[in-house]
Amino acid sequence: MxxxxxxxxxxxxxxQERANPPRSxxxxxxxxxxxxxxxxxxxxxxxxLPKPVFVAPMNEPGWLGIWDPRxxxxxxxxxxDAQIANQVGxxxxxxxxxxxxxxxxxxxxxxxxxxxxxxxxxxxxxxxYAIGTGVSxxxxxxxxxxxxxxxxxxGGAPPLGTHPDPYGAPRPSWAEFSWHCGRELHGAQDADPDxxxxxxxPTIIDAxxxxxxxxxxxxxx
Numbered sequence: 001m002x003x004x005x006x007x008x009x010x011x012x013x014x015x016q017e018r019a020n021p022p023r024s025x026x027x028x029x030x031x032x033x034x035x036x037x038x039x040x041x042x043x044x045x046x047x048x049l050p051k052p053v054f055v056a057p058m059n060e061p062g063w064l065g066i067w068d069p070r071x072x073x074x075x076x077x078x079x080x081d082a083q084i085a086n087q088v089g090x091x092x093x094x095x096x097x098x099x100x101x102x103x104x105x106x107x108x109x110x111x112x113x114x115x116x117x118x119x120x121x122x123x124x125x126x127x128x129y130a131i132g133t134g135v136s137x138x139x140x141x142x143x144x145x146x147x148x149x150x151x152x153x154x155g156g157a158p159p160l161g162t163h164p165d166p167y168g169a170p171r172p173s174w175a176e177f178s179w180h181c182g183r184e185l186h187g188a189q190d191a192d193p194d195x196x197x198x199x200x201x202p203t204i205i206d207a208x209x210x211x212x213x214x215x216x217x218x219x220x221x
Contacts, residue, residue, distance in 0.1 A: 110161030
């Protein structure tokens with residue numbers, strides 16, 4: 001199993017699920033190819049894509065917009081590369097702050113069964129995928145481990161598919177995440193590294209969508 005592709009599908013599933021009315025992805029469709037795939041087929045298809053790649057969960061459960069950064073113009077590719085570097089640095093800073101190394105466990109608890117990659121796996125995931133989803137890490141008390149946190153679209157609610165309050169402290173809002181991450185990408189020196197958004201920053205999505213070759217693909221949910 002390709003762990004990075006599996007983490008990508010699991011994160012997309014969380015942000016696409018709806019409780020009222022209930023909706024969850026039974027099949028996957030990678031756009032613009034438009035081929036319907038099972039979970040394992042979608043994971044294999046993601047794993048086979050050239051890396052790094054931009055993956056945007058769309059409004060319809062199971063639909064993923066896929067963009068190859070090799071098709072971006074110079075300015076869009078520079079923004080994409082900055083986002084990849086930003087999220088790799090974010091995860092590394094988090095692991096360092098928690099006193100963890102590349103071999104320590106990082107739990108992805110919403111999966112069934114739960115996934116337990118190591119810190120090095122998370123860093124490789126960050127190098128390979130820019131995902132239109134808010135993702136962070138939170139420490140596991142009294143253990144040499146942390147957990148993956150997936151934020152709901154737009155923020156303003158508890159993380160998806162995990163403990164009610166995995167942070168144990170006030171959470172920054174989506175707006176705070178985006179504002180601070182935007183300041184970092186524009187060279188501000190006073191941005192708080194604890195408020196950086198690892199993936200899916202709206203300003204990145206907006207910028208990239210202006211230069212995509214597939215205008216029928218909507219922005220991430």
